[in-house]
Amino acid sequence: MHLTGAYLGVFNGFRQDDRLDTDPVRKQFDFALNLDLAWVFGSNVRGGAQLQGGTGGGELGLQGPELVVTDLYLKIDFDFAKSDALRGGEVTLGAFDTPFGQQVAYLTNNGAAGRNPLLLNSLFYSAFGGIAGTLNTVGVMGTLEGEVGDVTVALTNGTDQSAVNADGNMEVVISAGTDFGQDGFRSTASFIASDDTNPSGTSGFGAELTGVLGDVRIAVGDALQFAGYLGYMNFGDADDLTEDGVTVWMAQAQFDSGPWRWGVRLSGWLPSDRDGNGVEVSDALFNPGIAAPRGGVHVFVDQEVRRFQVGGGWTFLPKVALRGEFIWDDYLRPTFGSSSDVFGFVLAMSGAF
DSSP: OEEEEEEEEEEEEEEETTOOTTSOOEEEEEEEEEEEEEEEEETTEEEEEEEEEESOOOTTOOOOSSOEEEEEEEEEEEEOTTOSSEEEEEEEEEEEEOOOSGGGGGSOBTTBOOSSSSSSOOHHHHHHHOTTOOOEEEEEEEEEEESSOEEEEEEESOSSSSSOOTTOOOEEEEEEEEOTTOTTEEEEEEEEEEEOEETTEEOTTOSEEEEEEEEEEEEETTTEEEEEEEEEEEEEOSOTTSBOEEEEEEEEEEEEETTEEEEEEEEEEEESOOSOSSOSBOTTOOOOSSOOOBTTBOOOSSSOEEEEEEEEEEEEETTEEEEEEEEEEEESSOBTTBOOOEEEEEEEEEEEO
C-alpha cells in the first residue's frame, strides 16, 4: 500500500455589495487535507481511495470536520500491444470524479490545489462540483486509448455523489479527446445525461440534466499555457413554461517562470432566462457564484454571472507553495434593487506529500 496526500491552508475574505449589518462577515482561516491510498492486486489490477477532511464550515466548502471517503475504486488495465489502432485501456469500478471535460483534472479538490495556478474553480465547475471541489459519482467507467485519441464512457448513479439513487435512473457521460498529432495541444468533447427526478424521489441536482461541453488546452513551450471551454447545460424541471438552459464558458492563461506561476481567468454563466425578475426560470437552477443571501433573501438565479480571477504562487520548497488570488463575481442583475457582486481574496499555503 502506498500513501500520498495534499494539504491546503487558507485565509480568505469576501465582501458582498449591499450587505446588511446582520449578515455574516465572510472572513476566516480554513484548512483541508486529502489522503490518497493506493494498492496493487496484480500486474494489471489496482485499487485506490481518497479521504478528505478539514476544519469544515468555511466559505470555500472544504470538507470537515469529519473525514469522508470521496474516491473509492478498482481499476483494471488492458494492453492492446498487437493492435495497430488501439494502445490500451482501463475499466474503473467505484466512486470517482465525473469525467465531464478535461478541466476536471485541473480543478482544486479540497486539499489538492497543485495542478492550477488559480486556487478557486471556474464558475461552471463551482456550480457543478464546488468552488474548491469536484463532482463525484458512483458506477463504472471505461477508457480506450487509440492512435488518434481516446474515448471515456461512464454509467453511474447520477449527480448525488453517493449510492443514493432514489429516482432509479442512470447517468451517462461520454468524453472523447484528441491532440490531432500536435504536441502541447488537446481538445475534448463531452456529453452528460442524468435524469435525477422521478415520482419515486429525486437525487443530486434534482433535474432532468443534459449537457454538452467542448474544451481545449494549448501549451506554448514550457512557460505559457492556454485553456478554455464552451458548453450548454439544461436543468430540466418538467415545466414547459420555464427556461432551463445555461450557456457556460471559460478562458484562462497561465505563465510559469522557475518557482513562480501566474494565472488569469474569465468564466461565465449565461441562463436562457436572464431578465432578473425571479420568475419563469427552472426550479432546478441555482446560484453558481459565491453571493450569499442578503437578509435571508437568496439571489435571483435568472441572471448572467461572470467571474474574474487573477493570482499566482511561489514554490519555495519542493511541492510546497505560497499562493494568492483575487476573485470578482459580477452579477449583472440586482435582486430586489440590491447588487449581489462579490469581491474577495484567498491567501494560501498548499503542499503535497
